[in-house]
Amino acid sequence: MDNRTGTIFALSSGALPSAIAVVRLSGPRVRFVLETMAGIVPEPRRAMLRALKDPRDGAVLDEAVVLFFEGPASATGEDVAEFHVHGGRAVVGAVLEALGSFEGVRPAEAGEFSRRAFDNGKLDLTRVEGLADLIAAETEAQRRQALSQLCGSFGDLVEGWRRRLIGLRARIEAGLDFAEEEDVLASVTDADRAVLSDLRIGIETKLGEGRSGERLRDGLQVALMGPPNAGKSSLMNALAKRDVAIVTEEAGTTRDVLEVHLDLSGYPVMLIDTAGLREAEGIVEREGIRRALARGSDADLVLWMEDASGRRTGVPDGVVSAAGTVWPIANKADLVGDGFDAGDDALAISVKTGAGLDRLQEKLAAFAGEKFAGLGSAMATRERHRAALTACRDALVRAEAVGDAELMAEELRHAGDALGRITGRIDVEDVLDVIFAEFCIGK
Ligand SMILES: Nc1nc2c(c(=O)[nH]1)N(C=O)[C@@H](CNc1ccc(C(=O)N[C@@H](CCC(=O)O)C(=O)O)cc1)CN2
Ligand SMILES: Nc1nc2c(ncn2[C@@H]2O[C@H](COP(=O)(O)OP(=O)(O)OP(=O)(O)O)[C@@H](O)[C@H]2O)c(=O)[nH]1
Numbered sequence: 132m133d134n135r136t137g138t139i140f141a142l143s144s145g146a147l148p149s150a151i152a153v154v155r156l157s158g159p160r161v162r163f164v165l166e167t168m169a170g171i172v173p174e175p176r177r178a179m180l181r182a183l184k185d186p187r188d189g190a191v192l193d194e195a196v197v198l199f200f201e202g203p204a205s206a207t208g209e210d211v212a213e214f215h216v217h218g219g220r221a222v223v224g225a226v227l228e229a230l231g232s233f234e235g236v237r238p239a240e241a242g243e244f245s246r247r248a249f250d251n252g253k254l255d256l257t258r259v260e261g262l263a264d265l266i267a268a269e270t271e272a273q274r275r276q277a278l279s280q281l282c283g284s285f286g287d288l289v290e291g292w293r294r295r296l297i298g299l300r301a302r303i304e305a306g307l308d309f310a311e312e313e314d315v316l317a318s319v320t321d322a323d324r325a326v327l328s329d330l331r332i333g334i335e336t337k338l339g340e341g342r343s344g345e346r347l348r349d350g351l352q353v354a355l356m357g358p359p360n361a362g363k364s365s366l367m368n369a370l371a372k373r374d375v376a377i378v379t380e381e382a383g384t385t386r387d388v389l390e391v392h393l394d395l396s397g398y399p400v401m402l403i404d405t406a407g408l409r410e411a412e413g414i415v416e417r418e419g420i421r422r423a424l425a426r427g428s429d430a431d432l433v434l435w436m437e438d439a440s441g442r443r444t445g446v447p448d449g450v451v452s453a454a455g456t457v458w459p460i461a462n463k464a465d466l467v468g469d470g471f472d473a474g475d476d477a478l479a480i481s482v483k484t485g486a487g488l489d490r491l492q493e494k495l496a497a498f499a500g501e502k503f504a505g506l507g508s509a510m511a512t513r514e515r516h517r518a519a520l521t522a523c524r525d526a527l528v529r530a531e532a533v534g535d536a537e538l539m540a541e542e543l544r545h546a547g548d549a550l551g552r553i554t555g556r557i558d559v560e561d562v563l564d565v566i567f568a569e570f571c572i573g574k
């Protein structure tokens with residue numbers, strides 16, 4: 132984004148046609164556009180019904196609800212206007228074209244409204260990320276987490292730590308100046324050390340939550356693995372309630388890794404179907420098996436599925452997920468007869484008759500619930516958060532180890548800067564474009 136000034140506009144609502152479409156504008160020319168097209172600048176935050184006119188010939192384009200938000204009390208911090216128009220393609224097309232005809236007014240790029248909100252101090256980076264997650268949220272747990280991040284739970288926690296660090300550093304540096312004047316050695320008080328270790332513990336606790344926050348965004352990874360023809364793809368389709376994967380009676384049907392997102396009692400799960408494992412002849416199938424093993428070793432949970440009517444070998448040693456959780460499943464219970472008991476700890480199901488599927492779904496939802504339980508609402512949801520927290524923790528550990536007040540102050544500065552990168556208070560020009568590019572146009 133090179134041109135960060137000017138007045139921008141975009142269709143901020145969804146796909147057309149729709150009942151109503153919202154066209155949003157932000158920037159210094161908003162008042163002029165309102166006067167020209169709606170004949171008035173409405174009182175801030177009061178909806179008005181107006182005829183929208185083409186600035187070039189005065190032709191009426193639509194009858195619209197018009198809103199004005201006076202900067203800085205707006206979503207972007209600039210003057211903002213909204214035209215709530217009828218959501219027809221031609222209506223929206225005509226309004227957008229009319230807006231583009233104004234001097235100094237241009238279409239917005241993806242994420243540009245949010246970028247302005249960030250630049251004007253309306254949202255810190257964690258809130259911006261929460262906003263992106265809220266728009267992407269597909270399940271209740273994701274919505275709650277994203278909304279809490281948008282409202283600042285994580286950003287305020289990090290900013291609180293940063294302020295305490297700054298306070299600590301200020302006290303230590305004041306001591307340094309004093310020592311210089313008085314020609315004595317600066318010392319760090321026990322109280323200062325207590326604050327330091329308290330901060331370190333807080334950050335370590337947050338780091339101890341691991342990737343749970345990231346998993347909440349992407350979904351818990353559950354990989355379907357097992358020998359060919361066990362019914363993995365059939366189960367995938369049954370749980371997804373649509374025909375995602377090809378199912379045939381031929382062994383070796385699935386080659387690529389397939390993913391579907393499931394909503395299990397509000398928890399996000401990414402179900403991964405993989406190629407059946409066997410000594411394969413063809414290179415395509417061998418590559419499929421290589422991918423299957425790779426995904427399985429990354430998964431939070433592996434469902435190891437075998438055919439209950441055949442000879443079951445059990446879970447091979449090689450198939451142990453990173454989290455180490457593997458559930459054996461015996462499918463095709465219908466072929467074995469009524470009251471089939473898998474015997475071992477395997478869960479007996481039949482995708483064909485649906486037997487055992489409810490139980491499996493309940494178990495999966497409980498597993499997801501357990502994985503996400505105990506997480507506060509303020510959580511690190513991205514790799515970059517954890518990287519910065521780790522850098523901060525390392526600097527704090529070094530600060531605790533040094534005896535010299537000057538070196539300690541220096542480490543505290545590093546620690547504070549690491550936290551500042553999370554909220555975007557310092558030195559993050561490089562990550563901004565990445566974060567804002569995630570957004571749709573009009574946001
Ligand atoms: N019509 C409409 N609906 C919408 C939005 C919008 O922009 N327009 N939003 C877009 O994301 C969300 C609401 N977010 C908003 C965030 C801040 C402000 C705003 O005017 N903030 C001012 C005043 C705050 C106040 O009065 O409490 C400010 O922060 O100073 C408006 C909407 C969801 N619904
Ligand atoms: N009788 C019976 N047949 C089933 C059941 N589940 C799946 N099948 C059948 O088993 C065959 C193989 O099913 P798939 O879902 O393609 O098996 P897969 O494990 O994905 O196989 P690969 O992709 O080759 O590894 C198909 O003909 C299915 O209709 C079941 O519960 N009972």
Ligand SMILES: [Mg+2]
Binds near residue numbers: 364365385405
């Ligand atoms: Mg398959």
